[in-house]
Amino acid sequence: MQRGAIDGAAATVGPEVADAELAVVCAPVDRIADLVQQLQAVLPPTSVVTDAGSTKQSIVARVGAAAGRAEFVGGHPLAGSHRDGPEAADARLFVDRVCVVTPSESNTAKAVERVRTFWESLGMSVHTMSPAAHDEVLARTSHLPHVAAFALALSVEEADLPLTASGFRDATRLAASRPALWSAILHENRDAVLKAVDRYLERLAALREAIDEEDAVRLENLLHDAKRIRDRLGDQLGAPSGGTRL
């Protein structure tokens, strides 16, 4: 409020939001469905509610179809960082990044369009897919990298830290994320996350075996396959060969 970024703040959802045409719920994933339903209780049926949660299927299912109430359309802007609070605010956070919007069968085209237009007005490219498809892909592209980074940070001794360089720093950056937030995400998307982790364990086992058996040809082939995939993303955010625009 001191910065003029918001007009008001309240600890609960009350009548003061009753004239909102669009409400965006930004909260830990295990609290979103509740907040959506509290909003639906005070908003007119012509309003639309969306969210910014990293999981979609369980939230969309929990909210359900609420006939005669403001529609909920799930969303997930693929932008953010491990930092939080107003100090970490970034006016260009969403520019040229991707937002996934996950309509359910009960959504009207009009409500989906309103949510799409909102994220596009912030500079995002909007990609539409089912909640289940979203959770399956994001388990691999976001939830798994978090698990991998947490495990990597747990694999060093504190005494090792002076002998880390930028590689370790980048590879573990996601481990600085908020534990409560990520515990909830990994829980909400449990099945898809376990599938992605198992897939990762298989790839690690293949690399381990090639190292163990001193099979240089197989090892180098695996590293080439990995590099080929990673190279498609390019070096920089905002200037990718395939990573942030659809």
Place this chain on the structure above:
Amino acid sequence: MQRGAIDGAAATVGPEVADAELAVVCAPVDRIADLVQQLQAVLPPTSVVTDAGSTKQSIVARVGAAAGRAEFVGGHPLAGSHRDGPEAADARLFVDRVCVVTPSESNTAKAVERVRTFWESLGMSVHTMSPAAHDEVLARTSHLPHVAAFALALSVEEADLPLTASGFRDATRLAASRPALWSAILHENRDAVLKAVDRYLERLAALREAIDEEDAVRLENLLHDAKRIRDRLGDQLGAPSGGTRL
């Protein structure tokens, strides 16, 4: 040569380097020992040879003690990137970063000091330890993160790439490294790398189990432990709380 960065280039080690006081071998780790021995054959015994390889024990052992020849003192500047070639040159690459120097029992204090002074003149903090201790720590802080990043890149479908954000990009950056270079490093430091990978697999198994068993308390505790370690490195290279200065 066009840029004036070097005075000459040759494909082999010949008499043209015979007046060098200090020779720094920068090559894939499996080629370093040979090149050091070729240099020792042409340099006077008062010269010193060092290297920039990511593994030390096998190189130091292979070079051996060469009485009456230029001394070899192993080194490893912890700075670099996944990019290579003159286009990727960076005059400040070594500033405020750590270099590990790994003297063997046959090295004189004078030769070690010459190598230390060289890296310090480029702005580095020099840390001295045994080749074996270096390989043990670097397996955890550098070689393992590469294995983890290669496996992570192998765990996504190409069709997933548009739905990646900066987290995936950072977590997999090391997978863009040169396959031949890293195949050799993982081979040369095989025992320590396998130990680090096994440690990592244990941490992943613990996280997987907590997710699978929906043990939110245990999961959040693990994530907290990981975050505590990662937070000690701070956000930025060059302004760390413990990562690049000793």
